Amino acid sequence: MKRSRSYALAVLALLILPQILLRGAAAPPGVAPSRIILTWTGDPARTQAVTWRTETPLASAKAQLAPFTADPGFEKKAITVDGSAEKDDLGGGQFAGHYAANFQDLNPNAKYCYRVGDGQTWSEWNIFRTASASPEAFRFLYIGDAQNSIKSMWSHSIRAAYAAVPDARFIVHAGDLVEDGYNDSLWGEWSDALGFISATIPSFPVPGNHDLHRPPGAPDPKKVFAAPLLWRRHFALPQNGPDIEEMRSQSYYLDYQGVRFIALDVNVFANTDFVTDAKKRVWDTELEWLKQTLSKNPNRWTIVVQHQPIYDVAKGREYDDMRKALAPLYEQYHVDLVLQGHDHAYARTHKVAKDQVVAPTAPGVIYAISVSGPKMYELEDAHKNLMAAMIGQQQFFQSVEVAPDHLLFKAYSIDGAVRDSFELRKGASAVASTYVNHATAAPAATAKGITK
Numbered sequence: 001m002k003r004s005r006s007y008a009l010a011v012l013a014l015l016i017l018p019q020i021l022l023r024g025a026a027a028p029p030g031v032a033p034s035r036i037i038l039t040w041t042g043d044p045a046r047t048q049a050v051t052w053r054t055e056t057p058l059a060s061a062k063a064q065l066a067p068f069t070a071d072p073g074f075e076k077k078a079i080t081v082d083g084s085a086e087k088d089d090l091g092g093g094q095f096a097g098h099y100a101a102n103f104q105d106l107n108p109n110a111k112y113c114y115r116v117g118d119g120q121t122w123s124e125w126n127i128f129r130t131a132s133a134s135p136e137a138f139r140f141l142y143i144g145d146a147q148n149s150i151k152s153m154w155s156h157s158i159r160a161a162y163a164a165v166p167d168a169r170f171i172v173h174a175g176d177l178v179e180d181g182y183n184d185s186l187w188g189e190w191s192d193a194l195g196f197i198s199a200t201i202p203s204f205p206v207p208g209n210h211d212l213h214r215p216p217g218a219p220d221p222k223k224v225f226a227a228p229l230l231w232r233r234h235f236a237l238p239q240n241g242p243d244i245e246e247m248r249s250q251s252y253y254l255d256y257q258g259v260r261f262i263a264l265d266v267n268v269f270a271n272t273d274f275v276t277d278a279k280k281r282v283w284d285t286e287l288e289w290l291k292q293t294l295s296k297n298p299n300r301w302t303i304v305v306q307h308q309p310i311y312d313v314a315k316g317r318e319y320d321d322m323r324k325a326l327a328p329l330y331e332q333y334h335v336d337l338v339l340q341g342h343d344h345a346y347a348r349t350h351k352v353a354k355d356q357v358v359a360p361t362a363p364g365v366i367y368a369i370s371v372s373g374p375k376m377y378e379l380e381d382a383h384k385n386l387m388a389a390m391i392g393q394q395q396f397f398q399s400v401e402v403a404p405d406h407l408l409f410k411a412y413s414i415d416g417a418v419r420d421s422f423e424l425r426k427g428a429s430a431v432a433s434t435y436v437n438h439a440t441a442a443p444a445a446t447a448k449g450i451t452k
């Protein structure tokens, strides 16, 4: 009896020990995956990209994937995918490892578990969901500039957004994610604020002016258009943008369930201090790409995401050249909605064409500006005649629901109050939508008393 009991204990130990070693062993310092960020490089119904980082650079990058089930035995069905590994010099003798992997041949409208690591040390299992292969209703989050006091004061903003819209399929970041795009510690704050959210809900980012900032002593920022390397390290994005090396991963498009989302880096249109030769080359090439991307578009809805606004509301700002270049294209190709940031306030136009408010059923574009971080700017009235809402001194997030026949936009201050809303309705054969305004406050009343 005694002998058989010892035998059973020995067998049990043999079974359990490898599990303890695999699951319970503490990882060596610096090799645990962090900053896990989902994005797409391809079809969101069939692929899912992920990036991550380790403090200590590692030679190997692995990701594992399995269909999500409630049964923890899903691990047995996991497949392993090789990723790419890069060693980045942070300066001062410090290095970090950045990694990327892409899951392919996925089923549409399905949930998967995944984890990332080097084959020895793994992250937790996270969950993502693929898009449907055809147009269906979904919601996404739209977020303006995070930029300042990111960990201390943007964290509660983005977490409020997630709590309010937990089924958001992705998060649109309309530029100026960080104050200085070269600063690795700010990217760390950005990731800390998001926590598991960026590992569960993909990001759809476009760079703002601050994301292009280069360190003191680096090549003159007036002569470069590419964001610092950290932008590409954190986001694996579609390589379908303008054929300009500097703009890779900064302008691109993605089709999601009947909507074409165009991320447009508008720094070349908005910044007046870029050098002339390079500016003309980037300007012309990007504009031609935009025309192609807008004209060859099989989706019923089109949404552009850009940082600097076409119709600004912050004091001392005006982007005439950009407006003259882009607004006619948006009108010609029936862009429904333009999501923007940069002005550190909330504002949203009625339906607009040729710089005028048009009838609810006429062709036209709606432009929104928002801010999610704590930095606030004073409002001005230059374009107040176009605005359905102008609200300062509040941190915001937005939920946008898109279905084949409607688009429902809701702007929330981060205390959860709906501060603005509108709807667009569109039939199967309609070119122009019908605009229904739900704004609750007139711009004149809300613009008063705003201070920096």
Ligand SMILES: [Fe+2]
Binding pocket: 145, 176, 208, 209, 210, 307, 341, 342, 343
């Ligand atoms: Fe900005």
